[in-house]
Amino acid sequence: MRIKVLQIGAGSMGTRRIRDLTARADVEVALLEMRADRRDSASNQFGIPCFDNMESALAWGAVAISISTPPQSHSQYVEIALDRGLHFFCEAELFPFHYREVELATAEKSTVAAPSCTLQFLPIYKELSRIVREELGVLHAYTFILSIDMASWHPDEGTEYYARNRSTNGTREMVAFELIGLANLFSEPQDVTGIVRTGGELEPNYEDSWSLQMRLDNGGIGQLVVLGASPQVIRKGVAVGTHGTIEFDLLSGDIHRSLPLLGIHDTRNYGQLSQLLESVYKEEIDAFVETIKGSNQWPYDFRTSNVICGTLAAAEKSAITGKVEKVNPNFLPAELPDQYEDDNERRNVCG
Numbered sequence: 001m002r003i004k005v006l007q008i009g010a011g012s013m014g015t016r017r018i019r020d021l022t023a024r025a026d027v028e029v030a031l032l033e034m035r036a037d038r039r040d041s042a043s044n045q046f047g048i049p050c051f052d053n054m055e056s057a058l059a060w061g062a063v064a065i066s067i068s069t070p071p072q073s074h075s076q077y078v079e080i081a082l083d084r085g086l087h088f089f090c091e092a093e094l095f096p097f098h099y100r101e102v103e104l105a106t107a108e109k110s111t112v113a114a115p116s117c118t119l120q121f122l123p124i125y126k127e128l129s130r131i132v133r134e135e136l137g138v139l140h141a142y143t144f145i146l147s148i149d150m151a152s153w154h155p156d157e158g159t160e161y162y163a164r165n166r167s168t169n170g171t172r173e174m175v176a177f178e179l180i181g182l183a184n185l186f187s188e189p190q191d192v193t194g195i196v197r198t199g200g201e202l203e204p205n206y207e208d209s210w211s212l213q214m215r216l217d218n219g220g221i222g223q224l225v226v227l228g229a230s231p232q233v234i235r236k237g238v239a240v241g242t243h244g245t246i247e248f249d250l251l252s253g254d255i256h257r258s259l260p261l262l263g264i265h266d267t268r269n270y271g272q273l274s275q276l277l278e279s280v281y282k283e284e285i286d287a288f289v290e291t292i293k294g295s296n297q298w299p300y301d302f303r304t305s306n307v308i309c310g311t312l313a314a315a316e317k318s319a320i321t322g323k324v325e326k327v328n329p330n331f332l333p334a335e336l337p338d339q340y341e342d343d344n345e346r347r348n349v350c351g
């Protein structure tokens with residue numbers, strides 16, 4: 001019997017999910033999409049049923065949903081999945097559903113909750129995980145920089161594209177996206193100081209630079225810089241441990257190991273990101289289906305998603321307070337990056 005999956009959203013990511021789900025003989029797919037042009041495109045390209053309202057879509061009888069909508073709308077669909085006992089996958093979170101509710105509901109109804117963790121399926125990340133675990137030794141620190149050209153994302157669209165809105169702008173989203181992989185590799189953040197600023201000329205005007213310095217659960221230090229207003233794209237990191245150093249470039253797929261205590265000095269390549277990304281997306285959604293079938297275990301949960309997004313929230317609050325802020329999975333990002341209060345100032349005002 002085929003698994004019926006309702007795909008919610010048919011933008012660029014949603015279309016990928018439809019493509020990869022319909023490639024499986026054990027999955028039947030339908031689409032919920034409010035835009036008529038996207039429904040028509042999906043119907044013509046994939047020959048799947050398409051709906052423009054949730055009531056009709058749910059009547060189709062899905063046992064699972066795949067949520068590929070802008071980040072601010074994920075929670076409404078997660079809530080429907082939890083209420084109805086549906087398995088669900090959702091794209092990378094910025095405002096995640098509170099993890100305790102997810103844990104209770106999925107445990108009660110024996111369903112799968114699968115927040116996206118695309119980077120963990122990259123060959124270079126799999127090898128980095130092995131190196132950090134087996135060769136690097138005790139982590140001293142890591143530093144990672146991502147520079148993206150936000151102006152090149154969906155250039156034909158304006159503010160109707162979610163990543164051109166201040167709340168969900170692509171630079172802010174990518175802070176959480178990169179932390180998913182980095183926390184898995186090196187350790188979750190415990191507390192953080194942050195700088196958030198506007199350094200470029202993105203329109204409409206909004207923050208495009210995030211810098212985080214983190215103390216990790218394992219005692220190491222983590223540094224992350226995400227920039228969105230430069231035409232030069234960079235995605236590189238360095239990690240230092242008791243056995244030496246590793247340098248890695250996610251775009252080229254190169255890992256350089258300099259581990260003198262182990263006699264290792266080499267550079268190896270695990271594939272260019274541009275050539276691997278589509279197969280990685282397929283591996284990710286395949287893993288979701290296999291988890292539903294019981295033959296796989298999803299590698300990332302909502303508690304960790306709350307920690308990751310809580311790190312972003314703590315960094316943004318730190319940018320206002322000028323203090324080290326504790327990471328709290330129950331303290332999640334505000335609608336806007338500057339909508340946090342300095343607790344000391346609030347106490348002084350209240351007397």
